[in-house]
Amino acid sequence: MKILVCISNVPDTTTKIRFTGENTSFDSSGVQWVINPWDELSLTRALELRDDPASGVKSVTVIHSGPASAEPTIRKALAIGADDAVRIDSPSGDAYSVAAGIAEVVRSEQYDIILCGVESSDYNGSMVGGMLAEFLEIPSVSGISELNVEGGNVTITRETDEGKEIVSVPLPFAGVVQKGIAKEPRIAAMRGIMMARSKQIRIYESGPEESLTGIKSFEKPPARDACKFIDADNPEQLIDLLQNEAKVI
Amino acid sequence: MEIKKNLKSGEFLVADSDAANVFIPEEFNEEQLMIAGSCRDFLAAEVSPRITELEKGKRELMKSILRKSGELGLMGISIPEEFGGFGQSFVTQMLVAEACGAGYSFSVAFMAHCGIGTLPILYYGNREQQEKYIPKLASGEFIGSYCLTEPGAGSDANAGKTSATLSEDGEYYILNGQKMWITNAGFADIQIVFAKIDRDRVLSAFIVESSYPGVVIGPDEQKMGIKGSSTAQIYYNNVKVPAGNLLGKRGEGFRIALNILHMGRIKLGANVLGSAKKAVEDSVKYANERKQFGVFISAFGAIRQKLAEQVIRLFTCESAVYRVSRDIDDLTEKLKEESGDTGRAAVEAIGHYAVEAAILKVAGSEMLDYVADEAVQIYGGMGYSAETDVERGYRDSRINRIFEGTNEINRLLVSDTVMKRAMKGDFDLFGKAAELYAGLDDLSGKVTWTDDYFSEKSGYAGNFKKTVLICIHGAVERFGRTLVHQQEVLNNIADMIIETYLSESLSLRVQKLESLKSDTGVYRDILDVSVYDAAFRIRKSAYDAIYAFAKEEQATALTRAVDSLTAVRAVNVKSARRRIADKLIEDNAYKF
Numbered sequence: 155m156k157i158l159v160c161i162s163n164v165p166d167t168t169t170k171i172r173f174t175g176e177n178t179s180f181d182s183s184g185v186q187w188v189i190n191p192w193d194e195l196s197l198t199r200a201l202e203l204r205d206d207p208a209s210g211v212k213s214v215t216v217i218h219s220g221p222a223s224a225e226p227t228i229r230k231a232l233a234i235g236a237d238d239a240v241r242i243d244s245p246s247g248d249a250y251s252v253a254a255g256i257a258e259v260v261r262s263e264q265y266d267i268i269l270c271g272v273e274s275s276d277y278n279g280s281m282v283g284g285m286l287a288e289f290l291e292i293p294s295v296s297g298i299s300e301l302n303v304e305g306g307n308v309t310i311t312r313e314t315d316e317g318k319e320i321v322s323v324p325l326p327f328a329g330v331v332q333k334g335i336a337k338e339p340r341i342a343a344m345r346g347i348m349m350a351r352s353k354q355i356r357i358y359e360s361g362p363e364e365s366l367t368g369i370k371s372f373e374k375p376p377a378r379d380a381c382k383f384i385d386a387d388n389p390e391q392l393i394d395l396l397q398n399e400a401k402v403i
Numbered sequence: 404m405e406i407k408k409n410l411k412s413g414e415f416l417v418a419d420s421d422a423a424n425v426f427i428p429e430e431f432n433e434e435q436l437m438i439a440g441s442c443r444d445f446l447a448a449e450v451s452p453r454i455t456e457l458e459k460g461k462r463e464l465m466k467s468i469l470r471k472s473g474e475l476g477l478m479g480i481s482i483p484e485e486f487g488g489f490g491q492s493f494v495t496q497m498l499v500a501e502a503c504g505a506g507y508s509f510s511v512a513f514m515a516h517c518g519i520g521t522l523p524i525l526y527y528g529n530r531e532q533q534e535k536y537i538p539k540l541a542s543g544e545f546i547g548s549y550c551l552t553e554p555g556a557g558s559d560a561n562a563g564k565t566s567a568t569l570s571e572d573g574e575y576y577i578l579n580g581q582k583m584w585i586t587n588a589g590f591a592d593i594q595i596v597f598a599k600i601d602r603d604r605v606l607s608a609f610i611v612e613s614s615y616p617g618v619v620i621g622p623d624e625q626k627m628g629i630k631g632s633s634t635a636q637i638y639y640n641n642v643k644v645p646a647g648n649l650l651g652k653r654g655e656g657f658r659i660a661l662n663i664l665h666m667g668r669i670k671l672g673a674n675v676l677g678s679a680k681k682a683v684e685d686s687v688k689y690a691n692e693r694k695q696f697g698v699f700i701s702a703f704g705a706i707r708q709k710l711a712e713q714v715i716r717l718f719t720c721e722s723a724v725y726r727v728s729r730d731i732d733d734l735t736e737k738l739k740e741e742s743g744d745t746g747r748a749a750v751e752a753i754g755h756y757a758v759e760a761a762i763l764k765v766a767g768s769e770m771l772d773y774v775a776d777e778a779v780q781i782y783g784g785m786g787y788s789a790e791t792d793v794e795r796g797y798r799d800s801r802i803n804r805i806f807e808g809t810n811e812i813n814r815l816l817v818s819d820t821v822m823k824r825a826m827k828g829d830f831d832l833f834g835k836a837a838e839l840y841a842g843l844d845d846l847s848g849k850v851t852w853t854d855d856y857f858s859e860k861s862g863y864a865g866n867f868k869k870t871v872l873i874c875i876h877g878a879v880e881r882f883g884r885t886l887v888h889q890q891e892v893l894n895n896i897a898d899m900i901i902e903t904y905l906s907e908s909l910s911l912r913v914q915k916l917e918s919l920k921s922d923t924g925v926y927r928d929i930l931d932v933s934v935y936d937a938a939f940r941i942r943k944s945a946y947d948a949i950y951a952f953a954k955e956e957q958a959t960a961l962t963r964a965v966d967s968l969t970a971v972r973a974v975n976v977k978s979a980r981r982r983i984a985d986k987l988i989e990d991n992a993y994k995f
Contacts, residue, residue: 341441
């Protein structure tokens with residue numbers, strides 16, 4: 155059984171977001187890039203399954219759609235333990251073009267489980283997993299908080315607002331993963347970092363579909379005012395502020 | 404001055420470097436950055452959540468975390484692959500030392516194990532000893548410690564009384580004595596113990612397993628800081644150490660101890676960078692959250708001044724740390740080609756850069772003390788609370804000026820080693836110094852400012868060097884062989900040498916940065932303020948030395964020359980510091 159983990163290359167979560175060109179493009183100067191946190195957890199769970207002989211999972215491949223500048227992030231995934239990696243050589247595109255590109259690779263390489271993080275921490279699109287399943291005409295399961303594979307059988311736990319669902323799904327399928335799938339991301343061990351040197355990143359030409367959407371401009375949320383602390387013994391002041399200042403009641 | 408590629412230790416005082424040949428931290432490769440990232444991830448996952456528990460002195464917890472770092476491969480960074488390590492360059496070793504520096508007492512335990520607890524066997528052990536111990540030390544299965552200090556032998560290490568007597572059958576050395584301030588004592592499996600064989604004048608070194616009968620570990624000391632690291636006394640009561648555990652040759656212990664300490668010192672210089680970066684980040688985050696008089700305190704000039712100065716001192720120190728790290732790598736490669744012995748090449752290269760090692764030890768530990776102190780100050784009353792990391796950082800920082808050779812010993816080493824190396828003929832210091840001294844009048848009343856920014860900075864560094872040289876010449880001429888008893892003057896000279904090396908390293912780094920980054924304004928600000936301050940400090944040190952060795956008329960001539968040699972163009976340090984602080988405050992993190 156083969157698992158494909160889709161990874162996004164996103165700015166480190168502590169990055170101060172700046173825009174250029176009159177707020178039409180993201181200013182990437184000085185940005186530290188990392189594996190999207192949800193994708194990192196997907197990768198961690200995929201590696202746990204591969205390392206468990208009972209799962210039947212034989213290999214974990216990571217895939218990224220984007221320019222060569224993302225290769226340090228891909229190599230980090232290899233250092234963490236992925237067996238090999240694919241990069242679709244394309245400029246950053248929307249979810250439609252990314253999903254179409256990944257679907258092309260899956261058609262030629264045949265994976266049993268394709269995992270995506272629930273969203274990327276930069277553009278928060280939450281669309282690639284579902285679109286990928288549609289392109290490939292395979293089942294998709296969203297909101298996966300547990301993924302177990304034993305002897306080729308997959309059991310999934312989905313967390314919803316109302317509780318949990320236990321789901322079975324035939325192979326191949328596309329899974330959209332949320333937090334809880336793995337406790338902590340794996341740390342790249344020295345041996346993994348050394349081995350990542352010799353692992354190849356296979357390059358595919360840009361996917362078959364152009365982006366359908368484009369971003370016209372960005373806008374930061376207005377700066378939030380500082381918190382006001384109201385004495386617990388003074389609920390009248392709280393009501394007054396909510397009525398007359400915040401005007402919400 | 405002549406521009407040379409690979410300078411000998413201390414030679415920077417009489418030769419210049421080309422920025423193109425100097426390694427700067429902005430040149431770390433992808434793999435090095437990934438290794439440092441793993442260290443940070445490890446601290447975040449394993450150390451930070453347990454630091455309060457560790458501070459309670461839980462020996463087994465510390466040992467288990469150390470073992471986990473071993474499983475991750477972090478203990479094998481400097482160990483050759485043939486012994487289960489990863490044989491990384493010295494630059495990478497220093498980067499790991501830096502990254503782990505943010506780990507408070509874990510960092511001390513980790514560094515002691517990887518350095519002084521492991522490397523004596525790697526560098527001086529025979530093949531059998533290396534094969535027996537190094538793979539286990541590299542994986543964390545064994546934890547190492549280094550036992551040199553005794554109640555009556557601290558800085559004067561050779562005064563140790565621990566004795567080793569060869570048994571009649573020649574099978575064992577019988578070890579008796581007491582060691583103190585031993586890091587990792589409470590849980591180490593292996594000890595590198597220094598003792599005198601049969602009342603020898605000099606020390607020998609032994610590998611002692613903590614499980615040998617007669618080894619008694621005392622309770623942990625109650626310390627000001629680094630409370631999570633185990634520090635205890637160790638007693639040796641007729642301990643039978645197999646004769647095959649003699650490390651190196653009989654009487655070679657002092658040399659081993661010194662060379663290992665050179666390595667410890669230089670790595671301390673990198674280690675404190677990590678501690679300081681953590682303190683700066685804590686400082687700016689707090690200043691960006693804390694409001695007084697209705698505004699965030701990061702808006703106040705008094706706080707911005709502190710934040711900027713933390714950055715300036717840290718960035719300056721960092722420039723020197725990685726400059727010499729690459730010099731050590733280059734020399735190691737050269738020595739390896741000559742001898743074919745990787746371990747010996749590494750230790751000889753580190754030992755060669757003894758001047759720079761002592762410089763980094765002093766400058767790094769004092770930089771951290773400043774940064775940690777101001778972090779507490781920025782936190783105000785909250786910084787005095789034991790709940791904050793800056794309080795822990797402040798207590799933990801203090802030991803760095805004491806261990807790995809006190810800063811007093813290291814300052815003396817800086818001046819002393821420079822002069823000894825020059826006398827040995829490594830470079831012509833005294834000839835150049837005499838020449839300058841003879842032409843003092845030519846030095847006075849001149850400024851060497853130019854229109855080219857970096858030529859001017861290079862000119863300042865050259866003038867700082869001349870200041871050092873004329874002070875060395877004057878002190879030697881006045882005191883001769885008794886200069887060794889004028890420790891205050893030697894300290895003045897050491898301070899000038901340290902300032903000069905740091906200033907030049909910073910200048911070379913910023914110059915090289917201009918070819919890598921488009922906007923380097925803030926780095927020029929750092930350089931401007933750092934050199935401006937260094938010039939005044941050098942002038943003060945020179946004055947202090949001159950008034951100690953020169954008579955009135957000569958002193959006037961000398962101070963006039965020093966005034967010219969330490970004259971720098973006016974800098975609006977207030978505005979420059981504000982711009983530096985602006986970047987730190989905007990990033991809300993140390994991203995220089």
